[in-house]
Amino acid sequence: MSKPEKVTKTTSKAKIRQENEKTILKAAESVFAEYGFRGATTSMIAERANIPKANLHYYFPTKQALYRQVVDNIFNIWLQAADSFDDCDDPIEALTRYIEKKMDISRENPMGSKVWANEIIRRAPVIQDYLETTLKDWTESRVAIIQRWIDQGKINPVDPQYLLYMIWSTTQHYADFNHQIETLNGGTPLSDAQYQIAKDNAIEIILTGIGARK
Amino acid sequence: MSKPEKVTKTTSKAKIRQENEKTILKAAESVFAEYGFRGATTSMIAERANIPKANLHYYFPTKQALYRQVVDNIFNIWLQAADSFDDCDDPIEALTRYIEKKMDISRENPMGSKVWANEIIRRAPVIQDYLETTLKDWTESRVAIIQRWIDQGKINPVDPQYLLYMIWSTTQHYADFNHQIETLNGGTPLSDAQYQIAKDNAIEIILTGIGARK
DNA sequence: CGTTAATTTGACCAAATGGTCAGGAATTAG
């Protein structure tokens, strides 16, 4: 056979690269989340990935390049959430799905959310173009959908823009400020049950708040 | 006369110190907000304050000391907002006042909010004791007030804890993410009128959302 | 096997960083 017999071989050049890049990206995400771009150091990232710094620079020549890759991954997750807010006639269904998705992301990928927050706080030196194109277009289309719901009398006449901000802030808060939440929860992270309550609460208050509940 | 005649003199040792410290603290706040503690440099702060770095270190011997002072100031502003949520029988009145106050702070002191956000993201190395004492006590007392409103049938049975998180996140979002909001607003900051709408929207959705509106 | 290509890493470097210090300038006290 020309194909290698042991596809599940522990080591293979392709696999090595794939795994190392993944490990480094994960370490980088958590360090960038905690210290921002300037505050993060490549040695810290290398240490957290359990490799020598020189090896990190073999895979990612510069700190910039590594950061860009991390941010790209995060933006893809964001896109995934964005998709869940589809053009649906029922505001309850659409918003419930969207808020739920965003809450799930905050729980499963808190580091990514923090990197994003840091980027915005720094005035988006890397993702500014995303904000002005993809995010802006997406936002405008959803504003239109929400406005349609209002025109159809399905929800109260709230300002769609600020409703979106409220959804973003509430859901992302559980990622960005999870340390504060944990501290107020007696030093232990929210349990799955507690997180479910938080999720239900957010959905309930927002849907009731815009008059979607009949 | 033993007292100096020219009290309004442009230069006096006491005045000089007071003004320089204020200038440095303001510059430090904006640099720490943008880059976090690690990412900020004393030269950047000195430059933004228009003084030589050595002069900065004359007033604040270490970066740590300067940061601590900045955080202390921010915490005092937070306390000021906290006070506006008093033990009031009317949830509409109390929550409206509190949300309004928090929105005003976000507008007038966005840098402080960002420094706070950075601190929490870094797991509160400096303010952890505040979180565990002052913030925790305050939160518990407000949870009790909200619970009382629920028991009295004045608002829907929401979970008080998560309602607070929603208020914090929504209001602080306008400070921490103001760059994103500005970008989505066509590159210009929210006008006073727009900010008023954002404020009204937040109050309206939250109060309606918990069933406080009759 | 042997050759080639990919991976690993200790040692190294120039630039940036937090912080120091000596000495000069300005203000105040007597």
Added chain:
DNA sequence: CTAATTCCTGACCATTTGGTCAAATTAACG
């Protein structure tokens, strides 16, 4: 006025930083 005190700052230093490189190791393939 003089002396004491506070303020100011250019020059300096040890450490940390992002990044390089040559040499060694490992896998790929005929």
